[in-house]
Amino acid sequence: MSETFRQTVPESLGAVPFNIPKPKTETLSNRLKIVYLEDKRHPIVSLRLAFRSGDINDPRSRIGLNSAMASMLNEGISEYNSREFAEEIERLGAQLSVGAGLDNTIVKASALAAYLPEILNLLAGLVLTPTFPEEELELYKQNTIEGLKFQRSQPDFLADEQVARIIYGDHPYSINSPSPDDIGKLTRDDLIKCHSAAFLPNNSTLIVVGDFDTDQVHKEIERHFGKWKTGEVESPALGDIPIRRKRTLTVVDRPGSTQANIVLSNISIERNHPDYFPVLVMNQILGAGASSRLFMNLREEKGYTYGAYSRFYSKRLAGSFEASSEVRTAVTNDALKEFFLELNRIRDELADERELVDAQNYLAGVFPIRAETQAGLTGLIVSQLLYDLPEDYLDTYRDNVRAVTLEEVRRVANQYIHPEILSIVIVGDADEVVLQASEFAEEIEVFDTDGHPKDVNKMPDGDGGEPEDFSGTWKLTVDSQGQEIPVTLTLTQDGDRVSGNLDSMLGEGTIRDGRVRGKILSAVAITEFQGQEMELGIKGSVEAEKFVGTISTAMIPAPLEFSGSRS
């Protein structure tokens, strides 16, 4: 029963036109801009009050202030205390929350359409009359400090912290998170000052989407926000973004990590840059998704990782290019090779026509999905407004995606990706990571998880001359919580590459990814233990004819030490 129609990819039914509905814009006499979009499909409304100032407006002596101010807005307003306010919002079945970002601070609200007057009233109370109670601020500080400690156990936080510092230097974008001391310093007075400086009608836009009547709602909004006083908007103090001249390696030592979190980065474009669309399409080809080159290479072909991606983080004033992956520690060196291969390939060679069309189809195709929900629709409008994008940005988005050419893709790859001066940041077991990654960089620095520098010279030396000879049969004793386990390693060596096998009472295994750098051997042994495949990381060096080192695996918390000699 061969059904031949199944052998070919079905044809499209014919593209269906899609037009983003047109919003209506009003401005109050205090210069508060209001965007209305009536959408009667569902009996609900969504609101955003977006301020064009964010964490980068924090004075250097008050890091964390804007975020604290934003978080404290719903902890008490003149009409209600924290608890009453939460009850008022949730009694309506509504949501009201505040988010602080680097460039912007956004108040979000949503409710049943019938409760639009009530939610507007609560929104106005939160924006115009917060009380910042002392005891709530104390609780915020305690909880935030607990949270800051916790995030130091997360490898991606540690990587982002270094990337921000390296890419942005003295610029406020370099500050990824406040320290516990920063939080400890904040006072109620600081919050009040921050609020009155940022929350000005001429610094904000109100977006209302959903089932309502514009004229009627406009009157209510005038009543709530008409008397809000205009003020002087302060620009953030900006510092210089460093000019990079060489490729560097920054390692955050997180002992016991089974993976290396790699982030490659350089400075790139701000959000409203004219090259935004070519960059978007180029990055789709390179690494934005699960059918992009980085994913196909590092995950699908090589199996180094669960995922590998690249992104352009475009903010209002600047942006960075970042390519990242979490790989098994043992393949850090190989993964970096593939990263550089892909970054160079998209700069040197024209992409295939097919890749370009696929990327364009994806970007243009998923765009309407975002317009299904009010949350998605308001999100699109907010970014158009906050990043000063053209009026017709949403209407022309898909045309702009489709207009990008192969030559432009290559041009922007050359312009905004710079393999020769990239920063390489890796969070992982530093001993191993430095060995594997040092050949890619001219300079190396190492930090601990608290952000304190460590002495690079105490790291095992990767280019300490000729690779030591590890070949032969080694009778080793592994110390497992006081129990001694005999293990035999049989190794053959070709230059710096080592292969062989492992034999122990726990099972047999083969040596993979073995490599010698200077005096240090690192290898992975694949073995079977109680019917289950197990990966062992082996690392060690030969000292006075003795082979000394550690064996680690995901199944045990700390590496096991071993020593032994050639038989």
Add this chain to the structure above:
Amino acid sequence: MFTFMLRVRPVRHLIFFFIKKHMTETLNLNELLLEEFVLENGLRVVLNPDQAIPVVSIAVYYDVGSRNEREGRTGFAHLFEHMMFQGSENVGKAGHFQHIMKAGGTMNGTTSSERTNYYETLPADQLPLGLWLESDRMRSLAVTQENLDNQREAVKEEKRLRYDNQPYGQIFDLLGTMVYKNFANAHSTIGSMDHLDDATVEDVREFFRVYYAPNNAVLVLSGAFDRETARQLVEKYFATIPAQTKPNAIDVSEPDEVAERYREYEDKLAPLPAFLLGWKIPPRRTPDHNALYLAGKLLYDGDSSRLYQKLVKGEESVTQLFGFTDERRGPSGIIIGAIPKSDEDLEQIRKVIVEEIKEMAEDGPTEEEMVKLRNQLINGEARSRQSSLSRAQGIAEYTLYDGNPELINTEINEFLKITSDQIRNAVNKYLNTENRALLDIIPGQEK
């Protein structure tokens, strides 16, 4: 051919009354238009046309979850979800997501105790592509040794990333084994690596034949399409896939008692101690289950919830408080957990939780709380109808579990009519009891 037509209904409105500052107002929620039919091979199909935005979502739900797994074969349902992306007769290895992305769509699959689901959202004109892909893997999945080996490895990586290498990554699975006694309910969805290693290609082929048959699945389309065209396409792609013998019904019954009341677990990655409490409650879509779901919302959902106000505010002893209903077709669960601040007395925090439950068992929710629940239910219902994918998924669940897609339009009434007394009684019977599981999580010594 369609064997019979069940229902086609005109658009109606679901009307809700609610009290607003002493006035009664009404709210109109569009009733979802549904058309249901069954192919000769037993595939149940539901169409939900909605032309608002030119996208279409496809949901395929298979009636197989970890509840169907035998002892010695745990993790199979989830391993299978991976296998379903490895190609079929006319779709190359990993071709599924490539085809979807290149067409401008998004897709995924998930596995739970109850079912395995696959779904995609595509530009409306790409409906044939989605149906082609879903039908090809339903009829001709490539179950090869190579794919099996390869996906076993992927699942191991996933287990490392999501469970073994995360602080608190394994505690919910552990609690499941303490609450439920029946093996079908108690074992985890991610399963055991030993069992996966034991799996042969023959095992996997048999699993596919039995559970991935059209008569064991539901197909739902929601979004912008012409009904007639959609029906013809569904028939073209799915009608010739042969039916299989229906798998045997499984026993998910449970004794009233939880399986184990107390356990201590050392979590090497956890920075702080924590605990979970679990109770066994009646199956979904029973009045008591629904009442307990609402009780849970009042206890732990949102900043105005009772436990948030008592513990995060009030005593200021907890940084994270959470709870959820483990909703199943059979006996289900309620879980409440907390991560206290360093040096806090966990026993004291649990006492507060137990006392709050006792209070609700004695006095029931307040009038204010009942108003809050009502508004939250209606708001949630209205919001979930915006996205074609969430509509398709909701319809698919009701069709698969209850044989009645129409519940997407009516089930909310079952929640709205629950009274404060019903909640009080259900809390008293099922939560205000020593019959609960407590898992204490002790941080490891390693930093």
